[in-house]
Amino acid sequence: MIDRRTFLKALGVVTAGLYASNVSIIYASDVIISDWSDGDCEDVHRIGKDKFETPDASIKKDVVIIGGGLSGLTMAYYLRDDDFMLLEKDSDPGGNAKKGKYGDTVYATGSAYLVDVERYYGKLYSELGLELKPIPNPVDTAKHEGRWVDLEDGPMKNHVKRLKKHMKKLLDGEDFPSIPIEDAKPNTLRLDKVSFYDYLKGLHYPEDYMAYIDAYCYSALGGSIREISAYAGVNFYSEIAGNIYAFPGGNAYVVDRLIEKIGTERIKTKTTVYSVKQKGSKVLTSFMEDGLSHTVESKAVVMCVPYFFAPKIVDGITGKQKKDMESLRYGAYLVANLCFDRRVFSGGYDNCMPDNSAFTDFIDAAYVANTKKEQSVITVYAPYKNPSNGRKALREGDRNSIAKDIRAGIAKAFDFPPESLKEIRLTRYGHQLLTSEVGIVHKLRGIKKSVGSNIVFAHSDGQAMAAVESAVTEARRAMDKVKRIIKQTK
Secondary structure, eight states: OOOOOOOOOOSSOOGGGBSOOOOOOOOOTTOEEOOOOSOOOHHHHHBTTBOOOOOOOOEEEEEEEEOOSHHHHHHHHHTTTSOEEEEOSSSSSOTTOOEEEETTEEEESSOOEEOOOSHHHHHHHHHTTOOOOBOOSOSEEEEETTEEEEGGGSTTHHHHHHHHHHHHHHHHSSOOOOSSGGGOOHHHHGGGGSBHHHHHHTTTOOHHHHHHHHHHHHHHSSSOTTTBBHHHHHHHHGGGGSOOEEOTTTTHHHHHHHHHHHOSTTEEOSEEEEEEEEETTEEEEEEEETTEEEEEEEEEEEEOSOTTTHHHHBTTOOHHHHHHHHHOOEEEEEEEEEEESSOOOOSOSEEEOTTOSSOSEEEETHHHHOOOSSOEEEEEEEEBSSHHHHHHHHHHTOHHHHHHHHHHHHHHHSOOOGGGEEEEEEEEEEEEEEOOBTTHHHHHHHSOOEETTTEEEOSGGGGTSOSHHHHHHHHHHHHHHHHHHHHHTO
């Protein structure tokens, strides 16, 4: 989950609508622009266009888990004592929670922190051996009169403190819009019928402060404050009233701990699943690996993939279920990690600039990296305002143009010697965020999370908000059903 964005009016349209400016910059020719760090999606894009062979089953398992993001890995952890196989398209598991390393500094390439550490979340994190330490203040900063200041000390401090108090009261009450959404009370569900903008407007917050929250919604929830459901907005933005927790490399740290517990033997990477079909009491899953097609027979399949993709490969998703899944909207995102040979920034953990047109905010990886070296990595988050155009730009891959815009934006954020910037490492997400628009909770509560008796959905989409908590909740819910299937077929 990525936080503290500032929604900006476009100052110019570059790279198909990225928070990019038309500012000309002095660009050091010796800065290395990396290749994309994401996996190759070409095989995935072929699904539905090309015909794939469906061979007879040559592998038998109790359970097949499709998707190796946080929901899939959590599912695998819960089934670690069972006979399962996990299929992941990328070369490394993790989904949006991966990491990189520059020298001794570990940085996030996507999902950065945790919020809820109570209930079953805390139990899981304890089992994984996570040492949960709140990020020290200042957590969120903004640039004011040339200085980086804590958001609570800047020009919006009175509004921030008032909203923080309001969110704390909601958190302590019985009508907080929580996860799982299936447990929401009728009074709480009313929030899903209004936008977060209308909700906050009713509390008399001014437009200049709402611009900060608008940005937060755009990047953390996939749309503007006028689009986002107040249910999702309150759920997410309530984090200002509590602690957040981060590790070196962001939530990839959680991924690493999950894999340590699961082991790598049952995880198959660089595989493209293209068919999931029921056959009697079994499920046949066909996938491509190294150019060859394989089929695995299982008692159950757990679909830990975004809902929009599931109908492309699962036979039997029809009617309203198919229509609702395909109608969901998703944001497109760029993450850039700027690698410096020295410390170049002194501020907070997550830093936003209302007047920066190249990106929304950046994280200083050194803030939680525990490195003693003098190098630093600045992780920049840049959502596309128009996701369709963004996906096109990311797929065409004009890395040099994108890197130049990011470099221009970071030069506005703070001063640094040009020669200190050594590399810009780029990660692209074509469908990074589910857009938690008005009505999303009602829609997701109405989508059946299974096909037949033994194909089960368990992805963060099922909780209407793209969050670690959603992924864990969905895996935990699906675990009970899958274990019953295994037990009944023994």
